[in-house]
Amino acid sequence: xxxxxxxxxxxxxxxxxxxxxxxxxxxxxxxxxxxxxxxxxxxxxxxxxxxxxxxxxxxxxxxxxxxxxxxxxxxxxxxxxxxxxxxxxxxxxxxxxxxxxxxxxxxxxxxxxxxxxxxxxxxxxxxxxxxxxxxxxxxxxxxxxxxxxxxxxxxxxxxxxxxxxxxxxxxxxxxxxxxxxxxxxxxxxxxxxxxxxxxxxxxxxxxxxxxxxxxxxxxxxxxxxxxxxxxxxxxxxxxxxxxxxxxxxxxxxxxxxxxxxxxxxxxxxxxxxxxxxxxxxxxxxxxxxxxxxxxxxxxxxxxxxxxxxxxxxxxxxxxxxxxxxxxxxxxxxxxxxxxxxxxxxxxxxxxxxxxxxxxxxxxxxxxxxxxxxxxxxxxxx
Numbered sequence: 111x112x113x114x115x116x117x118x119x120x121x122x123x124x125x126x127x128x129x130x131x132x133x134x135x136x137x138x139x140x141x142x143x144x145x146x147x148x149x150x151x152x153x154x155x156x157x158x159x160x161x162x163x164x165x166x167x168x169x170x171x172x173x174x175x176x177x178x179x180x181x182x183x184x185x186x187x188x189x190x191x192x193x194x195x196x197x198x199x200x201x202x203x204x205x206x207x208x209x210x211x212x213x214x215x216x217x218x219x220x221x222x223x224x225x226x227x228x229x230x231x232x233x234x235x236x237x238x239x240x241x242x243x244x245x246x247x248x249x250x251x252x253x254x255x256x257x258x259x260x261x262x263x264x265x266x267x268x269x270x271x272x273x274x275x276x277x278x279x280x281x282x283x284x285x286x287x288x289x290x291x292x293x294x295x296x297x298x299x300x301x302x303x304x305x306x307x308x309x310x311x312x313x314x315x316x317x318x319x320x321x322x323x324x325x326x327x328x329x330x331x332x333x334x335x336x337x338x339x340x341x342x343x344x345x346x347x348x349x350x351x352x353x354x355x356x357x358x359x360x361x362x363x364x365x366x367x368x369x370x371x372x373x374x375x376x377x378x379x380x381x382x383x384x385x386x387x388x389x390x391x392x393x394x395x396x397x398x399x400x401x402x403x404x405x406x407x408x409x410x411x412x413x414x415x416x417x418x419x420x421x422x423x424x425x426x427x428x429x430x431x432x433x434x435x436x437x438x439x440x441x442x443x444x445x446x447x448x449x450x451x452x453x454x455x456x457x458x459x460x461x462x463x464x465x466x467x468x469x470x471x472x473x474x475x476x477x478x479x480x481x482x483x484x485x486x487x488x489x490x491x
Contacts, residue, residue, distance in 0.1 A: 139481040141490040142474040144441060147422045149469065152462045154416040154455045156354055158392060160344030162364070162407045165377075165393070168310065170195060170332035172325045173303040181321050183332070189308040195332055198304040198325070207297045214290035221283035224276045231273045238266040312336050315405050337399045341377060342409045345389040353415040354379060360394045365408040373397040376413055418455050421462040428473055429453075429461060432485070438467060439474040439483050446474055446489045 176198035183195055245262040248254040316333035319325055342362055346354060356379060362372040373396075380391040394411050428438055429451075437450040451466030467473075476483060483489075 139479065140488065142441070142446070142476065142480060144472045144491060145425075145428075145475055146473060147424050147463065147467060147469055147471060149420060150423060152418045152421050152423055152455060152457060152460055153414060154353075154418065154457055155412040155414050156346055156350045157458070158344035158346040158411045158413070160342045160391075160409055160411065162403055162405055162409055163341060163343045163393075164335045164337075164405065165339035165341060165395075166310075166336040167315070167405075168312065168334045168336070169330045170306060170309075170334060171328045171330050172198060172306065173327060174198060174300060175324070175326045175329075176201065176304065177324050178319055178321050178331075181317075181319065181331075183314050183317070185314055185317050187314050189312055189314060189334060191308055191310050193308040195306045195308055196319075197306070200301055200304055204301070207294060207301070210290050210294045210297060214287055214294065217283045217286040217290060221280050221287070224279040224283065228273055228276045228280075231269055231276065235266070235269045235273065238262070238269050242266045306331070308334065310334065310336050313403075335405060337403070339395075340399055340403060341393045341395040342374070342411055344392050344394060344409070344411045345384070345387065346392055346413075348383055348388050348390055350415075351379075351383075351390045354390075354392060354413055355415075358413050358415060360411050360413040362394060362396065363410045363412075364400075364403075365410075366404070372400065374411065416455065418462050421454060422464075422467070422469060423460045423462055424467075424473060426456060426459055426461055428475060430476070432483075438463075438471075439476065440467060441472040441474055441489060441491070444488055444490070446483050446485070446487050448483070448485050 179197045179199045181196040182193070183189055189195070242262045242265075245254055245259045249256065249259040312334040314332055315335050317331070319329070319331045325331060354376065356376055358376045360374040360376055362374045363370070364372070374394040375397060376392060377395040378393040380393075383390045392411075392413070394413070424438065429436060430439065431437075432448045435448075435450045436453070437448055439446050440449045441447075449466050449471075452464045454462040454464040456462065474483065474489070481487075
C-alpha cells in the first residue's frame with residue numbers, strides 16, 4: 111500500500127474518532143439541565159431523633175411486704191383509676207382485727223356494768239348519808255353510842271370507796287376502748303394497704319411480679335403511663351437550638367409508621383445540654399394520643415421554627431462550593447459562571463437566597479456524569 115493512502119486512512123480514523131468523542135462524550139458531559147429560582151414561602155424546621163416517652167410514668171409499689179394473693183393486670187393492658195391491681199395475703203390481720211373488736215366489746219360491757227353499779231351504789235349512798243346525819247345528831251344528844259355513830263360513818267365511807275372503785279373501772283374501760291379503737295383502725299389501714307389500686311387511667315408498660323411471689327415494701331410491681339402526657343424525648347444540635355421555643359408546632363414520625371406524620375407541640379426545652387454529644391434535649395407532646403404506642407420506640411421530629419414568605423428559593427442540591435465559597439452555577443450564554451450567594455434560611459430541600467442571583471437566572475443542575483464545572487467553562491443546553 112502506498113504511504114500516502116496509509117496516512118490518509120489514519121488521518122480519517124483520527125478525525126472520525128475525534129468527531130465521535132466530541133459528539134458522544136464531550137458534548138454529552140458538557141450538556142447541563144437548566145432550572146430557575148422560584149418565588150414563594152419557605153418553612154424552616156429543626157430535626158431531631160429521639161424516643162417515645164411520657165412526662166408521667168407511675169411506679170406502683172407495695173406499701174407492705176407479703177405474698178401476692180391476686181394480680182389482675184398484665185403488660186399492654188389499660189387500667190382505669192381505682193381498678194384493683196393486686197392484693198397481698200393478709201395472713202393473720204383479719205384474726206387480729208377480730209380479737210381487737212372482741213376486746214373492745216368486752217371493755218364496753220365492763221363500762222356499762224360499772225355504770226349500773228354506780229347507780230345502785232348512789233341509792234345506797236343517799237340512804238347511808240341520811241343515817242349518818244341522824245346518828246350524828248343523836249350522838250350529840252347522847253341517844254346513841256359512839257360505836258353506833260362510828261358504824262354509820264364507816265358504812266358511808268365504804269359506799270363512797272365502792273363508788274370510786276367503779277368510777278376508776280369505767281375510766282379504765284374507756285381507756286381500753288380508745289386503745290382498741292386505735293388498734294383496730296391501724297390494723298384496718300394495714301389491711302387496706304395490702305390492696306393496690308390504679309392511681310390514674312393508664313397503660314401498663316411493665317409488670318415485675320407474679321401471683322404467689324413475695325414482695326418487699328416499696329418493691330416496684332407495675333409501671334403505668336398516663337397516655338395524656340405522652341411525648342418524644344428528642345435531641346437537637348446546639349447550633350440550631352436557639353431557634354427552638356416552647357409552643358412551636360412539630361411533626362412526629364414513628365419508626366413503626368414511617369409514612370405517617372403525627373401532629374405535636376414542643377412542650378419543654380431541657381435547660382442543660384449534653385457536654386459529650388453537644389446536643390440539647392427537647393420534649394414534643396402528641397396533640398392526639400396514638401391508639402397504639404410503645405415506650406422507647408425511636409421517633410423522628412420536625413419542629414417548625416420559622417416561615418419566610420415571598421422569598422427567592424432554590425433546591426438545596428444546587429448549592430455547591432467553589433474556591434472555598436458557597437454559591438450556584440449560573441449559565442450566561444454558552445458559558446458557566448459561579449455566583450456566590452447569601453442564604454437567608456434553609457430547609458431540608460430548599461434554600462432562600464437573599465443576594466447573589468436574580469429571579470430569572472438560569473441555574474445549572476450538575477449530575478454525576480457531567481464534566482466538573484469551572485468558571486467560564488463552555489457548556490451545552
